[in-house]
Amino acid sequence: MGITMEVFKQYSNQIMWLGILMFGIVVLGCGGGGGGSASAINSTVAVAPTVISTNPGNTVTAVARNQNITATFSTAMNAATLTASTFTVTGPGSTPVAGSVTYSGTTASFNPTADLADSVLYTATITTGAKNVAGTAVAANYVWTFTTGSINDSTAPDVNSTNPDSNATGVPINQSITAVFSEAVDSATVNTTSFSLIEGITPIAGVVTYSGTTAIFNPTNNLNTDTNYTATITTAVQDLAGNAMLVNKVWTFTTGTTIANGPDPVSLGTAGNFVLLSKSGISTTGVTSITGDIGVSPIDATAFTGFSNYALSGTYATADQVTGKLYAANFAAPTPAYLTTAISDMEIAFTDAAGRTNPTATELGAGNISGMILAPGLYKWGTGVLITGAGVTLSGGANDVWIFQIAQDLTVSSGAIITLADGAMAKNVFWQVSGQTALGTTVQFKGNILSQTLISLNTGATLEGRTLAQTAVTLNANTIILPTP
Template sequence: MKAIKQYSNILLLSMLFMFTIFTTGCKDDSVIVAPEVTAAPVIVSTTPSIGDTNVTINTSVAAFFDKELDATTVNTTTFTLKSGATSVAGAVSYANNAMVFNPTVDLNISTEYNATITTGVKDLSGNAMVSEYVWNFTTGTVTDATAPTVTSTDPLDVATGVPYNRSVSAIFSETLDPTTVTTTTFTLKNGTTAVAGVVSYESNTMIFNPTADLAQSTEYNATITTGVKDLAGIALAVNKVWSFTTGTTAVTSLAPVNLGTAGGFVILDKTGISTTGTTAITGDIGVSPAAQSYITGFSETLDSTNTFATSSLVTGKIYAADMAAPTPSNMTTAVSDMEIAYTDAAGRTTPDFTELGAGDVSGMTLAPGLYKWGTGLLITNVGVTISGGATDVWIFQISGDLTLNNGAIVTLAGGALAKNIFWQVAGGTGVTFGTTADFKGIVLAQKGIVVNNGATVKGRLLAQTAVTLDANAVTQP
């Protein structure tokens, strides 16, 4: 098998871990995956995004979730679109962890709309959204007539020596209608023989994951058909077809770091979260054992239940250890899971790369794998590229501090996803992102994280001291 899956059930009284382990060709790395019991489904992105303007009038509206939903809870009652008090007629569909509202007719020009997804939406375990999710956007005056295009593929066309246990992916120029991403519109063949697999979609990337390893030293043809459409219903102009040939070696797949319940937060730390300037956070944030008073700059409002707070700067909820039950206990668990995740990332053995660039990877392209530095790690304004497939994993073990200079950009290529990139930072200062830096990935810091003015983050900031923000956009992956 290509991947490790371990499932653990953490019992509150006994704190015993029970595992069901599936063996694999991976290294001796391991991951503990907590069963989904209480985690509510979370919206990770929308199209149009919050506050978007000049939105084309023939678009559908989509909300992408962090997990699979119970499709029976996706309907025109749980997903509505309005202009003021006037409801928009339309149909609601679901595919690839995304809800899509398709208006019956084009939207009005130069008009503000409000989309709402209610707590009637549930995941497969019956967990409902914690609260309604509401966002607004404003249309422009034009329709979308531009067809989506494939901007890159992994593997590349006519590539040779491709590891025989890799997924195949294609990145698109715009958001697709996720209901058109299927095993019919994305196929893989060896000659005329179809390859069995699963097709998924996230971050503008279509992913074909073969059920079994591909044959070695064999040519394969991948096809994405014109059945793929964007949210305006515009189809791919022509089929996208490319070929590649496998080699005789497999890529060693790292197991991702399990975040447990800490994965429900875009920012989580132990001592405080502060912000200045106009910050925009998508996802929940929380502190523990610190109290709500250690969350500053958000002008938050405590909910009537006293279990969470809200803020105009946060599309999500704010939690602290001194809020009403069950928040204190949930926060204790989340912080514990964060610490377990840090230990997991730090404890991975047999690195693929050691002391790369003597602690300065600026200008480099980083392949999937386990990286280890006995020093700090620097990325200058030259930036760094993280390149690999949509199911590949990167773990960076950094004994010192992580520093991104002003204007430094972490660029993802080949379908690499921020949710699969883990930066474990042990330094005594912690993590510093310079002004206007652009960072991707999950930070697990033993100390603090400072995000300077105008820097952006797509990932999660999980620190064992404090997180300091200054007019930043922080979005969960």
């Protein structure tokens, strides 16, 4: 059965304040379509903010000595509560590191007064003195460690990819403009001055946000139809070591006449460079074929198991089962830093997908969506989701987006097929799973899986998409390819 949805546009970092019943008064968040949603904030109700990613990541080694230390939060914070007292860095013997703290978007940055020492273990802490804009504190101190290397970062950041691509045509008039950087950059340098959009010589009004490695320009109004636009990111953008982009990034695209249905796509950042990405290991048995790069971090290359003719080549490895490269946290630089950023982007993408608001449907099919035809939209379950052999059809255009928010497990029974109809594309389908994901034998699956725990593919299952797991990925005679761009 189809679901009729209201077209809406939504920032990737919105957080929904849930309505509650208190003393007989129901407080509900306001909904809206075509341009985002407002929120009702009850000052007596609060959700504790959390740290969703850091740079450097926990236990990361060979960190550049001149790098700033950042923490990205799950929601907007009160900048006045992020200071050198609530965001600290200490060295051996708990010796404080002198520095200042800045805050932009949802990211706080600790900027050391001087370069850190060579090959030293440091501890960073966000204390419970840090509060969000509603005045709610972090529930407990957030602590992580990292170890410096012996060199400074002198490599300038660059823009790896954009959406729309350069010279793209037929771009939906309600599309946001995104750019993915080659590394994490200073969020304070990403704004409407350094990231702009123009039609001819006329500036387009909009809002710029930044998270992970992705900057997003969200126009205030829909763009004009059949019109050429120019986007520019300037050399004002700097990385966490203060290195500026060497040249402006300029690209053009032309709109069409269509509107993209569904929510804004989830930006995967540099995690999108991988077809398989895992924090604790990737294993395979049987005759598996993987097209695209795979990576593990913070665990090392011993977490690649079952790969034949495995051969290390400095910064990456190769194996018979992979048409692409294998990356692990213990390979030569710059691979460790590359993976740290990708893992951080993966976690940010998971949080983004989980935090989207204004669902098209909730608890659809009581968690069993087998045999349904689903229009573009945001679908939410407080339970697990089951897809039996009847499969599911996703029907929509090439620019339409589906996000599935699943609070427990995603179970796809043997033989089930996810069918993309009417031009729908796997790259625009996002399965956010807070439990584990299990694809049965001979399943034909489509989309990007963002799973908080295990992703397992059983014998003969195929995937056009990505498996991005915060624990392990297990394979058994599977075929996996990156989605068509």
